[in-house]
Amino acid sequence: MAAAMMAMLMAGATPLVMSAVQAQAQDQADVPDNDPLNLPENIALLGHNDPSVRKATAIVNGTIITDTDVDQRLGLVLAASPQTISTEERQRLRLQVLSNLIDEALEIQEAAANKITIDKAEIEQTYRRVGGQFKKSPADFGVFLKEKGSSEASMKRQIEGEVAWRRLLGRQVEPFVSVSDEEVKQVIDRLKNSKGAAEYHVGEIYLQAPIGTEAQVRANADRIVQQIRQGGSFVAYAHEYSEASTKAVGGDLGWVRAEQLPDSLAAAVEQMPTSSVSDPIGVPGGISIIALIDKRQVLTVDPRDTVLALKQVSIHVDPNASKEQAQPKVTAFGDALKQLKGCGDVAALAAKVGGEVIDNDNLRVRELPPQLQEVMLNLRVGEATPPFGSSQDGIIRALVVCGRDEPQDATLPTFEQVQSQMEEQRVNLRARRYLRDLRRDAVIDYR
Template identity: 30%
Template sequence: MPRPARTSALTLGLMLAAALPLPAGAQLPPQSQAAAQTNRIVAVINGEVVSRADIVGRARLFALNAGIAVAPEVLDRLTPQVTRLLIDERLRLQEVQRRRIPVTDADVADAVAELEQRNNLPPGALRAQLNQVGIQPRVLYDQIRTQIGWARLLRQQLGPNAIPSEAEVNETIRAATARVGQPEFLVSEIFVPIDDPRNEAEVNRFTEEVIRQLRAGTPFPVAATQFSQAQTALQGGDLGWVRKEDMDPAVAAVVERMPPGAISNAIKVPGGYQIVAMRQRRESGRDMATLLSVRQAYFPFAGTLDPNNPTQQQRDQVEKAQRLAAGARSCDAVEAAAKTSGNDRPSDPGPIRLETVTPPPLKAMLAGLSPGKPSQPILMPDGVLVMMVCTREQRNLAELTPDQAKQQMLRDRVELLSRQLQRDLRRRATIEMRN
């Protein structure tokens, strides 16, 4: 696993050489010109260098995540804000190191493995994918290392006082109960700070580019993880369910008018700009749901099914599914069958909210299944599936639990501290920008 981004003596020598003026009439060979441009120093932060290569690498990482091509004009629009983002990350990492907060290679490797797992990638696939498109894996690893270290620093700074007391939690729940029936919004955010008022126009241009990419299909969590400077960036910008009183008044005024699925324009808030995505609406305290726990056994086909000419292997798999559907009397039986089905699809897909199941025929089938009764085999092009409902529960998902109240209060305190510390680091730092 690469170490945190540091400029080696050799690399620094190359960068300094590239920054020196050439004698009159002298020209670098084409390859040397490219290397000089790549290794050009863009900023020096407390003695540490951010190069053009660092900025290009981060912009390419964003493009890979977003599924877009980095055209030169797009890179030019992203460059000022990516530069600012890398400066802030370098300040954070320096502070983490100054306080001797450990972030090991194993920590980073675990985070990468979790990313691969979430995206259904085999181990090592992320590194291979980065190399394939010309992105040094350390670009991602450095970002992850900084995020882990900064989160640990904030927890250390807050200390025991970060944990809300029982009295504070109870008061939050009482206040939530009093608000039953008021509107709530499931919102995600991207926060882009303005550290210098002279750069406001530049920051605004950057937010417009991000909004353009979001509306063109870039997943909001991807953009938030890459560019938001709020602590919610670690969760893809997820703010959870909030009321208008929980948001900045300017943001609340916009959110109240947004339909689900909409992405706002840049909203000016204290300290910067905020972009919000409206995901859902509900009435506070009222969100009744039917929650199912299920087990499934999937019998895969060796090839795509031709209904008019099934292979013997496909017939055998259908017969296995039919025997299970006829004989299974418990979820344990379905789970046992799944383990011998020759397929790595999990037997437990996790909690399912019936109201959100698609397609409609699957929803209707699950709605009609009594707990402990298997479904009829569900034929698909690549296999056959048998499902069983284990439990069915009606629950009010909008009811605030003590744990949810505690997490909400803790998140707010962490976010406030994060913004304060970042401003302090900027004020104390020696930042030299190079043309």
């Protein structure tokens, strides 16, 4: 969800901590050596203190956000970070998550005020789809979330917030956004004139930075970049932190040319290598983090758009074995691949080496890891890659090409495609303003 009010929360954290320390010191100084309460040694509790009772962390226009809510949503964030999070970083993330939950509550409330309700069946359907992306049944996905310190309820609440907000924008914002035919024609003309120029597939995480909070927001952006570069999921962080409407699709801006981006972002993306993440970049009203997913040339055929039908063969090795111990099995796998007689022979090969086979009949070369793309372009149908992977991961793989469809001549995007992208950009801008106004008018009681 959006990264609202984070800077203000962080700005207030230091004096709050200082006040707590000072109060504790004062309490200790005021306690005399004797016991002023004169408590008996043997006491019996006459009431029950239930630790399962959830205490409020914030009340947003009457909606209660508890510590449990924050902890469970934090579990989703930590699941996207393979590295260990320090205690200090965890506390910063809690503040961010609380801010996100406040925005989520505001979005759901505003949707309800406009008589928009999200059917439970729709939430359940989306939940099943998300679980399917993890190759888990709904029941197994619930267990997975619990293992990560989260819950099914927390995931469904996030789904409800995102769906409600998109539907609200569809009713309250999108009807009032228009792009003229002349504007679309101008963009198409520029595309025609820029044939062969670079085009970029970009992801963005946008953080608002109200006046006076720029330093705190930039510090938070620095931490996000560090987490992603250490293996965190850009898509997951965009879902959780970005204040752009594209957060619902993991921050994906699609394919854009440099001139379609703000100058500061255009300058960065033109210098970035593919599959990299930028340092935080100042833009009007906030900070952006850019991921360069891929790049190509406008209206030019790219061999990496070749669509492949593949079979993946994988074998398991002991992840605790040394390289020398695992090498004989890897060598035998490689030798068997060299003797492969087409895709019809894959099942027999897998049985021989004790491997598993997975089919994928619609994969573009550009969707493969960069290290494999050049290899795949040079393989003929029926040929396999050398084994790849790491014995430390416990899995060694190879890909067999079973079919290929060469890319067709590149064509201009349609009038409707250009118009839709321009409208999305304008809806995104108005959505930021909408949420800003909701925050400004909200009654929030922090506990």
